[in-house]
Amino acid sequence: MNENDLLQQAAALPPGRVTRLEIADQSYFVKMVETHQRLRLHVTKGDPAKALAREVGLLRAFAERGAPVARVVAANERHLILADHGTPVEKAVRKGEVSDALLRQIGSTLADLHARGLAHGRPVLRDICHDGTRITFLDLEAGAKLNARDHDMARDLIILIYSVMMSTSANRDIARQVIEGYRDVGTEAVWQATCRRSRKLWWLELLARPGVWLHRRRGKKRSEMIAIGATRALIASY
Numbered sequence: 432m433n434e435n436d437l438l439q440q441a442a443a444l445p446p447g448r449v450t451r452l453e454i455a456d457q458s459y460f461v462k463m464v465e466t467h468q469r470l471r472l473h474v475t476k477g478d479p480a481k482a483l484a485r486e487v488g489l490l491r492a493f494a495e496r497g498a499p500v501a502r503v504v505a506a507n508e509r510h511l512i513l514a515d516h517g518t519p520v521e522k523a524v525r526k527g528e529v530s531d532a533l534l535r536q537i538g539s540t541l542a543d544l545h546a547r548g549l550a551h552g553r554p555v556l557r558d559i560c561h562d563g564t565r566i567t568f569l570d571l572e573a574g575a576k577l578n579a580r581d582h583d584m585a586r587d588l589i590i591l592i593y594s595v596m597m598s599t600s601a602n603r604d605i606a607r608q609v610i611e612g613y614r615d616v617g618t619e620a621v622w623q624a625t626c627r628r629s630r631k632l633w634w635l636e637l638l639a640r641p642g643v644w645l646h647r648r649r650g651k652k653r654s655e656m657i658a659i660g661a662t663r664a665l666i667a668s669y
């Protein structure tokens with residue numbers, strides 16, 4: 432099916448942020464321009480049409496460099512149609528249903544993206560897909576960079592490790608596999624920058640303390656507060 436036909440099909444979909452579209456045995460994901468009516472969101476998140484256009488531009492630029500990001504099949508001002516890249520790894524990681532090989536592949540695929548001089552911006556597990564063979568990164572937002580420095584790549588790696596530490600309680604071993612995978616392919620300079628950046632985040636851990644206390648008291652299983660200290664401790668253990 433050609434791009435215009437696909438865009439027409441996308442336009443006929445009921446409103447929603449991201450919808451799966453199946454046509455002639457092919458599966459796609461359609462991302463629509465966000466329609467946040469509330470002024471507050473408009474102020475904090477900016478112009479949604481611009482945000483979509485920006486993402487399309489970034490995805491195409493990343494693809495030109497051969498980066499493992501979602502493939503743009505078609506796009507206009509209102510719709511972005513992407514190839515289907517499988518299932519997000521988050522749930523499987525949370526349930527402990529992922530092999531060490533896959534965990535390492537997540538790390539090494541981020542290193543591959545970095546090797547092309549790019550930074551993703553926010554590589555969290557819900558935006559990392561697996562199709563049985565390949566790992567693909569979705570959702571390029573503010574923070575994605577075409578001329579990334581070690582510092583930006585370190586930020587990506589910390590966010591990825593943090594996302595793992597938040598998703599499951601058996602996270603240390605899982606996160607270690609992801610780190611090993613990254614270090615197999617990535618540069619030592621980025622790893623050193625990651626250690627430095629993580630050391631500098633002591634203030635964040637301090638800020639999270641009341642939250643940690645509260646979550647421990649409530650016996651919360653997955654805590655974004657506790658994960659901060661856990662992430663820093665894990666990185667420091669190398």
Ligand SMILES: Nc1ncnc2c1ncn2[C@@H]1O[C@H](COP(=O)(O)OP(=O)(O)O)[C@@H](O)[C@H]1O
Nearest residue numbers: 449460501513514515516517519557558569570
């Ligand atoms: N190309 C794709 N392949 C597979 N899943 C996708 C794809 N695009 C989006 N998704 C699913 O939809 C979710 C939301 O998409 P995302 O691009 O992250 O939108 P948002 O900006 O609203 O977060 C993803 O976390 C993923 O589960």
Ligand SMILES: [Mg+2]
Nearest residue numbers: 557558569570
């Ligand atoms: Mg997302």
